[in-house]
Amino acid sequence: MEWKNIYRGLLMGISDLIPGVSGGTIAFILGIYDRFLESLSKFFSKEWKQQLPFLVPLGIGIGIALLGFSRVIDFLLTKYETPTMYFFLGLIIGVIPFIAKQAKVKTDFTFGHFIVLTIVAILLAFTAFIVPDTSVITKLTVGKAVFLFFAGWLASMAMLLPGISGSFILLLLGAYHTATNALSTFNIPIIIVVGLGVALGFIVSSKAITYILHHHRVLTFSVILGLIVGSVFVIYPGLPESGTPLVMSIVAFVTGLIVANIFNEVGEMEEQKEAL
Template identity: 35%
Template structure:
């Protein structure tokens, strides 16, 4: 690594250095995995992008939505515009993500409601395995250790917050959308969980169901501004401080393990408008019995093995390393 820039074999290398690095089936599969993860409260689709090795390409594609893109569209330079936003990558990724949300929302929400220990034990192993493998590419000097500690602290601060009561005016919806989407792109942090913390989740979901533009327009504008601006900052940081940023992201993922520890005890809860139980505050708990512990360990081990299998698959399909 020279001048603080990542070398060509590092994870999170920009796609300009590896054009055409992903096959269509692999990108669709990544979208399916990200969509399935986003359905699970507390689990980030960004984590799956990081694990699957497409994180850098995803950042580059999103960063392409800028004034330069508008200039190309005004000139009718459609091919250059498509290349700028990596359209051949984004379309199958978004298609896979959308299909996963539509298809997996029922079985995953059923597991979340009926067998949360099984679901979260598997994802706990998945994230833990990813941390162990991706950590090989972080900078582990003093700066890297400080960055990881900061990532852990920030993640814990976010995932342990109880929901607050906030107004639903357009300005609040705008910055809530910006904050949620910035969190969503970070591995380990769930954007939907942050909306819940900000007291906007149910209100925004009702707006989506009813196609209420007075809710959706300011929220979508906040998402667009937050995503484009934050991605550009994150991309610059990855170029300039690659190893330290990987350490920071590893810290985010490690801190998120608190939220997906499978055994929990509810400290405070309420009922929403439909009578469903909503957990406001919870805490870690010990396994209730030996059988539950064994099942959780087996599912966590399955998650770790899946990450190892993903790494082997990446070598076969030409993806450099998980982390993208």
């Protein structure tokens, strides 16, 4: 078992609770993204046993993060929404230089790739005008179960892509508060329904994303960077009030940048290890 994957899973799980920050982005920064996709893809094949040493510790870390930090994130978004969103903004903006470096923007991007990046960013930014449903589903009906299942499916596809988070998709669909509430209160029926959707999404999308990255890597990175840039506009909460809210938001934003820089340094260390 690759037990160091527990801490990687913790980081990925925490990031998947944050609208705008993707577990795929964290996996990419930590240098395990390609292997993560490959292991997921092969897990649903005859080679599934060989993937367990990598995936089991990673899954343990993600599970601990989802169950242990969902209540914290829910509390922060309820009581300190603006500073919390500024922390997320710092995280997102802070990882852009690392992703751009890995994508080899300076050498591999053409004018067409920048056009794609811009279009994707603009399209995603326009979703900021969508007012998400913040109501919380606590009891299931058939219709609500179908909705949450497909919400989990779409969210899992986003989780696998660096640049857009599953939480962000849930937020757009109006299922984010339901999902975080279910995790923090251990609402088992809702967790199962959303979880089944997530699992099916992983099965369907892991192979597709692996294929696209291998055959259209530069174009895919232009889309990924567009998603990251666009998500900045989507989660931007507006200017905070002067006084304590403003100070808290500035501190939170700088903290997010610092945390992103730490992630970037860890990612560079992982790259150096892989090169040895």
